[in-house]
Amino acid sequence: MSGVPYTDPLPLGPDTTQYRRLTTDGVATVPAAGRQMLAVDPEALRTLTETAMRDMAHLLRPSHLAQLRAVVDDGEASPNDRFVALDLLRNANIAAGGVLPMCQDTGTAIVMGQRGNRVLTDGDDHRHITAGVHAAYARLNLRYSQMAPLTMWEEVNTGTNLPAQIDIELAHGDRARYDLLFMAKGGGSANKSFLYQESKAVLTEARLTAFLEEKLRALGTAACPPYHLALVIGGTSAEYALKTAKLASARHLDALPDSGSPLGRGFRDRAMEARVWELARRIGYGAQFGGKYFCHDVRVVRLPRHGGSLPIALAVSCSADRQVKAAITPEGVFLERLETDPARHLPPVPDDRLSGEVVRIDLDRPMDRIRRDLSAVPVGSRVSLTGTMVVARDIAHARIRERLERGEPLPDYLRDHPVYYAGPAKTPEGRPSGSFGPTTAGRMDGYVAEFQRAGGSLVMLAKGNRSRGVAEACRAHGGFYLGTIGGPAARLAEECIREVAVLDHCDLGMEAVWRIRVEDFPAFVVINDRGEDFFAPIASPPLQISSRPQA
Structure with missing residues (x-):
C-alpha cells in the first residue's frame, strides 16, 4: 500500500499564527505502543473552547483591524466607505471591553478539528467541546439563536445556543498535536454561502469573470461588508467545495501552494484573486452604502473535480470576522492572539471628512x-x-x-x-x-x-x-x-x-x-x-x- 500515490488535497505550508499559551494543565506526554503520545484531558478541551468563544465574541484579528484602518486612510475611498470603517473600528473598541459582544448575532458555534494520530483523549471530544460552548453562551452577554424543530412547522429556541457544529477528523502524518479552528457564524453571513453547479463551459477567463460578476452583484450588502470573500472552483463533491470556501473565507487556507499538480492538489490562484478583487471594487456597493470597499480581500481556491461536474462555491466572512485558531501540543494549550487593544487602530479623523x-x-x-x-x-x-x-x-x-x-x-x-x-x-x-x-x-x-x-x-x-x-x-x-x-x-x-x-x-x-x-x-x-x-x-x-x- 505504501506505493499508492497520495496527494493532500489542501496542502498547507508552515503555521505562522501568533499563539498565546493558555495553560499547561490537562496535557501530558505518555508512552504507548512504543511511541510517545499526547494525552489531552476533557477539561483542557472544555476550557479551550469556552475561552475561544469568549475571545471571538469581543476581539478581532489585528490584520482585520488594520484593513479597516486602511479604508479610513484611503483618500480615494468614498465618504460612506470611511464612515462605515470608522464606525466598525469604534465598535471593536467597545466590544474589546468584554461586556458587549461586537455583533448581536453571536452566531452558530462551529468547531473544526484535526487530531493527530498520536493524540489520546477519552473519545468524547464532541461532548467536552459542547460543554465549553454551553458555558460561554450561558455566562456571557451573548444571544441564543438556535431553533429546535418539534414538528415540520413548530420550533422552539433551545435556550442554550446549542447544538454546535463540531467536525473532528484525523490529521495527515505522524503528529502529537491537536489543531482546532473555532468560528462563530452569524445567520446573515451564513446565508451568503452559495453553491453553483456549473460545467466545463465556464472555465475560460472571460466566461468565469462574467459569471463571478453576476454573482457578486447578487451578493449584496446584507451580510455586513467589507467582506473577506472566498471562491472555490471545483471540488470532489458539492459539500467539499462549500467546506473549502468556508475555510478560505477565514483565511485558514492562505498557505496553500500557488500551482496545482497532476495528482490533484488544491491551490490558490492569486492572479484570479486580483481580478475578482478589482471587480468587487468597481461594482460600486462599497462598504455597504457606495464606494469601492465591498471586499477587504479575495481568496480563490482551485480544486480537482469530476469531469462531468464543476461545483463553484462562494462564502464570506463579514465585519464580525469571528474565528480563532488553537493548538494543543506537549508544551500546552494555545490560542491565537487576537487584538486586545483595538484603540491603536483608531485614527484621529474629523467627522466632516467622513460624511457630508x-x-x-x-x-x-x-x-x-x-x-x-x-x-x-x-x-x-x-x-x-x-x-x-x-x-x-x-x-x-x-x-x-x-x-x-x-x-x-x-x-x-x-x-x-x-x-x-x-x-x-x-x-x-x-x-x-x-x-x-x-x-x-x-x-x-x-x-x-x-x-x-x-x-x-x-x-x-x-x-x-x-x-x-x-x-x-x-x-x-x-x-x-x-x-x-x-x-x-x-x-x-x-x-x-x-x-x-x-x-x-x-x-x-x-x-x-x-x-x-x-x-x-x-x-x-x-x-x-x-x-x-x-x-x-x-x-x-x-x-x-x-x-x-x-x-
Missing part, C-alpha cells in the same frame, strides 16, 4: 410628518434618528401576518412608529441594552406590501439591499426603507440606544416585539416614497477589469 450633510429626523412625531421629512432627502443621504422605534423581525412578522389573515387590524405600534428589524443579545446588568445591531432586511421583504396596504411598516430600518417588490410597495404606499450600518452592534448599544422594553409577544425571547428609544442613530435613505432605490443602478453592464494586484 447629515439630516436629523425626530421620530417622536406623527408618522406623516416623519415621512414628509424623509421625502425631501435624496436616496443615499445619511440621516440621524432620535426618538421611538419598535423592533420586530422574522417570527414577530409571521405572527402579525396571522392577525391580518384573521381579519384583525395591524397593531397600532406598526402604524405609529418606524420598525427596526433586529434581535438583541442579552442585556448586561446596569445597562439599558445589550448589543443590538440590525438584521437582514431581505428576510422581511415578503411582508412589506401587505403590511403597508394595512397602514403599517411605512418606515423600515435594517441592513442590506432589498427586492424590487419593496421599492414598488414604497412607491405605491408612500413608504421608506432606511439602511443602517451592519456590524457595529456594540456601539449602537453603548451610544445610541437609551431605553429598551418588551412591547408584545414576550414569549419569543430576542424575537419579541420591543419598544426602544434611540439618540443619533445612524442610517441612510435607501428606498424612498417614489420607489427610488439607491442600490438599483449597481445592476449595470459587465465591466472591463484590470489586473492591478491586491493591496
Whole structure:
C-alpha cells in the first residue's frame, strides 16, 4: 500500500499564527505502543473552547483591524466607505471591553478539528467541546439563536445556543498535536454561502469573470461588508467545495501552494484573486452604502473535480470576522492572539471628512410628518434618528401576518412608529441594552406590501439591499426603507440606544416585539416614497477589469 500515490488535497505550508499559551494543565506526554503520545484531558478541551468563544465574541484579528484602518486612510475611498470603517473600528473598541459582544448575532458555534494520530483523549471530544460552548453562551452577554424543530412547522429556541457544529477528523502524518479552528457564524453571513453547479463551459477567463460578476452583484450588502470573500472552483463533491470556501473565507487556507499538480492538489490562484478583487471594487456597493470597499480581500481556491461536474462555491466572512485558531501540543494549550487593544487602530479623523450633510429626523412625531421629512432627502443621504422605534423581525412578522389573515387590524405600534428589524443579545446588568445591531432586511421583504396596504411598516430600518417588490410597495404606499450600518452592534448599544422594553409577544425571547428609544442613530435613505432605490443602478453592464494586484 505504501506505493499508492497520495496527494493532500489542501496542502498547507508552515503555521505562522501568533499563539498565546493558555495553560499547561490537562496535557501530558505518555508512552504507548512504543511511541510517545499526547494525552489531552476533557477539561483542557472544555476550557479551550469556552475561552475561544469568549475571545471571538469581543476581539478581532489585528490584520482585520488594520484593513479597516486602511479604508479610513484611503483618500480615494468614498465618504460612506470611511464612515462605515470608522464606525466598525469604534465598535471593536467597545466590544474589546468584554461586556458587549461586537455583533448581536453571536452566531452558530462551529468547531473544526484535526487530531493527530498520536493524540489520546477519552473519545468524547464532541461532548467536552459542547460543554465549553454551553458555558460561554450561558455566562456571557451573548444571544441564543438556535431553533429546535418539534414538528415540520413548530420550533422552539433551545435556550442554550446549542447544538454546535463540531467536525473532528484525523490529521495527515505522524503528529502529537491537536489543531482546532473555532468560528462563530452569524445567520446573515451564513446565508451568503452559495453553491453553483456549473460545467466545463465556464472555465475560460472571460466566461468565469462574467459569471463571478453576476454573482457578486447578487451578493449584496446584507451580510455586513467589507467582506473577506472566498471562491472555490471545483471540488470532489458539492459539500467539499462549500467546506473549502468556508475555510478560505477565514483565511485558514492562505498557505496553500500557488500551482496545482497532476495528482490533484488544491491551490490558490492569486492572479484570479486580483481580478475578482478589482471587480468587487468597481461594482460600486462599497462598504455597504457606495464606494469601492465591498471586499477587504479575495481568496480563490482551485480544486480537482469530476469531469462531468464543476461545483463553484462562494462564502464570506463579514465585519464580525469571528474565528480563532488553537493548538494543543506537549508544551500546552494555545490560542491565537487576537487584538486586545483595538484603540491603536483608531485614527484621529474629523467627522466632516467622513460624511457630508447629515439630516436629523425626530421620530417622536406623527408618522406623516416623519415621512414628509424623509421625502425631501435624496436616496443615499445619511440621516440621524432620535426618538421611538419598535423592533420586530422574522417570527414577530409571521405572527402579525396571522392577525391580518384573521381579519384583525395591524397593531397600532406598526402604524405609529418606524420598525427596526433586529434581535438583541442579552442585556448586561446596569445597562439599558445589550448589543443590538440590525438584521437582514431581505428576510422581511415578503411582508412589506401587505403590511403597508394595512397602514403599517411605512418606515423600515435594517441592513442590506432589498427586492424590487419593496421599492414598488414604497412607491405605491408612500413608504421608506432606511439602511443602517451592519456590524457595529456594540456601539449602537453603548451610544445610541437609551431605553429598551418588551412591547408584545414576550414569549419569543430576542424575537419579541420591543419598544426602544434611540439618540443619533445612524442610517441612510435607501428606498424612498417614489420607489427610488439607491442600490438599483449597481445592476449595470459587465465591466472591463484590470489586473492591478491586491493591496
